[in-house]
Amino acid sequence: RGLLRDELPGAEVLVVSNREPYIHNRDGDGIVLQRPASGLVTALEPVMRACGGTWIAHGSGSADPDTVDRDDHVAVPPDAPCYTLRRVWLSEEEQNGYYYGFANEGMWPLCHIVFVRPVFRAEDWDQYVAVNRKFADAVIAEARTPDPVVLVQDYHFALLPRMVRDRLPEATIITFWHIPWPNPEVFGICPWRKQILDGLLGSSILGFHTQFHCLNFLDSADRFLESRIDREHSAVRSGGHTTLVRPYPISIEWPPAALAGVAAVEECRAQTFARHGLAPSVRLAVGVERFDYTKGIADRFRAVETLLDSHPDWIGRLTLLQVAAPTRGRLAAYRDTQAEAEAAAERVNARFGTAEWQPILLVARHHEPEEVLALFRAADLCLVSSLHDGMNLVAKEFVAARDDGDGVLILSTFAGASRELREALIVNPYDVVAMAEAIHRGLSMPVEQRRDRMRLMREMVAENTIYFWAARMLLDAARLRKRRAIERNFA
Numbered sequence: 001r002g003l004l005r006d007e008l009p010g011a012e013v014l015v016v017s018n019r020e021p022y023i024h025n026r027d028g029d030g031i032v033l034q035r036p037a038s039g040l041v042t043a044l045e046p047v048m049r050a051c052g053g054t055w056i057a058h059g060s061g062s063a064d065p066d067t068v069d070r071d072d073h074v075a076v077p078p079d080a081p082c083y084t085l086r087r088v089w090l091s092e093e094e095q096n097g098y099y100y101g102f103a104n105e106g107m108w109p110l111c112h113i114v115f116v117r118p119v120f121r122a123e124d125w126d127q128y129v130a131v132n133r134k135f136a137d138a139v140i141a142e143a144r145t146p147d148p149v150v151l152v153q154d155y156h157f158a159l160l161p162r163m164v165r166d167r168l169p170e171a172t173i174i175t176f177w178h179i180p181w182p183n184p185e186v187f188g189i190c191p192w193r194k195q196i197l198d199g200l201l202g203s204s205i206l207g208f209h210t211q212f213h214c215l216n217f218l219d220s221a222d223r224f225l226e227s228r229i230d231r232e233h234s235a236v237r238s239g240g241h242t243t244l245v246r247p248y249p250i251s252i253e254w255p256p257a258a259l260a261g262v263a264a265v266e267e268c269r270a271q272t273f274a275r276h277g278l279a280p281s282v283r284l285a286v287g288v289e290r291f292d293y294t295k296g297i298a299d300r301f302r303a304v305e306t307l308l309d310s311h312p313d314w315i316g317r318l319t320l321l322q323v324a325a326p327t328r329g330r331l332a333a334y335r336d337t338q339a340e341a342e343a344a345a346e347r348v349n350a351r352f353g354t355a356e357w358q359p360i361l362l363v364a365r366h367h368e369p370e371e372v373l374a375l376f377r378a379a380d381l382c383l384v385s386s387l388h389d390g391m392n393l394v395a396k397e398f399v400a401a402r403d404d405g406d407g408v409l410i411l412s413t414f415a416g417a418s419r420e421l422r423e424a425l426i427v428n429p430y431d432v433v434a435m436a437e438a439i440h441r442g443l444s445m446p447v448e449q450r451r452d453r454m455r456l457m458r459e460m461v462a463e464n465t466i467y468f469w470a471a472r473m474l475l476d477a478a479r480l481r482k483r484r485a486i487e488r489n490f491a
């Protein structure tokens with residue numbers, strides 16, 4: 001708030017994302033609120049609570065469309081409202097084409113390079129264009145000033161920055177791409193590569209998690225657009241407009257607000273062990289994600305199997321508790337991912353499990369943030385084996401939950417978080433044997449080493465919080481606005 005007041009005086013903040021921070025679901029006669037399993041929401045919600053403004057998102061809950069539930073503007077969070085949620089309603093057809101189709105069957109596998117074939121259909125593209133326009137219209141309708149700060153989130157809205165720029169030329173548009181950006185060979189597969197690049201270059205600043213993804217973007221613009229690439233300043237000049245391309249590694253709130261509602265480590269452990277019937281002698285590993293093929297869930301089950309084969313002394317002494325929120329279930333690739341993981345868990349349990357003990361407990365349901373943090377506190381080890389991930393905030397949340405200073409993190413080298421959390425045990429998730437060895441090493445690690453590693457990781461996350469992420473982008477935006485003012489005044 002102070003930063004906005006001092007550096008961006010009077011600036012109006014508008015956020016645009018597909019996922020909304022509070023999902024309003026109808027339950028009998030009432031409405032229940034759900035907080036979605038979304039790294040983007042985990043990251044942005046505390047920023048909006050601090051800054052205020054308007055968050056424009058798809059109204060995705062099951063609240064009755066014909067009643068008062070369908071209010072376009074809702075003050076949130078419900079207990080202490082401090083910003084406005086502006087919901088945009090989408091038809092089945094729009095959602096199928098824009099969200100399930102182009103965004104999640106096209107851009108998602110394209111950018112993650114996990115060898116799930118991207119599907120590009122002309123009719124999905126048409127919906128993607130139409131929904132981007134619908135959200136751009138919402139931005140224009142909400143904007144009270146000619147030069148708002150518009151924070152555009154993710155691969156659902158690649159075209160929106162240009163659409164807003166055309167109508168609000170003075171706006172400061174900061175677009176953040178939460179997933180990886182592939183190299184030009186891969187990106188070039190997209191039949192609408194030029195339109196995607198041109199749309200994004202309507203932004204004043206385009207942010208990625210890592211420098212690597214920025215370079216991939218610059219190379220893609222260089223290859224497919226008539227543009228001037230200024231590598232020294234990491235900028236693209238196209239159609240008379242300059243876009244800065246910068247890395248902003250995303251993070252979390254420190255400490256996460258939800259931690260206040262979570263019991264201490266010993267109690268979390270006792271409750272989790274009792275709930276799952278675990279013997280006190282068992283060591284507990286946890287995994288927490290959406291049931292997404294990018295997360296490598298079945299691979300980690302195979303790693304547990306390999307571990308039990310190669311180090312049979314862990315039989316009866318290690319359980320992996322995997323919670324996975326079902327997601328994007330209309331798509332076959334997601335249903336197949338869930339079925340594959342369930343089959344792998346069953347196989348490992350059938351091979352090694354007994355009446356008293358199972359090596360893998362798979363709980364396929366959504367967990368609220370407090371439940372997730374309690375699981376992190378209960379665990380000896382957290383496994384993050386994404387096959388490719390922009391950042392992965394689960395890794396940072398695990399570290400934040402461990403204010404007892406203990407716990408081991410195993411982290412995929414293909415998650416952006418591995419650039420910062422260097423004291424995790426870094427693994428290649430495609431190498432099941434190496435993952436099995438990392439689990440063995442993590443569980444056998446002396447307590448002093450666990451604590452030393454955790455201390456450094458906690459320092460890292462505490463230093464680069466979500467507020468720093470937002471502040472760095474807003475400061476860059478403020479600098480651009482000041483430069484523009486100087487140019488205008490002295491032209």
Ligand code: F6P
Nearest residue numbers: 019037038039040041154178327
């Ligand atoms: O971080 C990538 C992302 O797609 C976010 O945009 C999104 O909120 C999250 O993963 C969860 O996906 P979805 O919103 O499709 O459930």
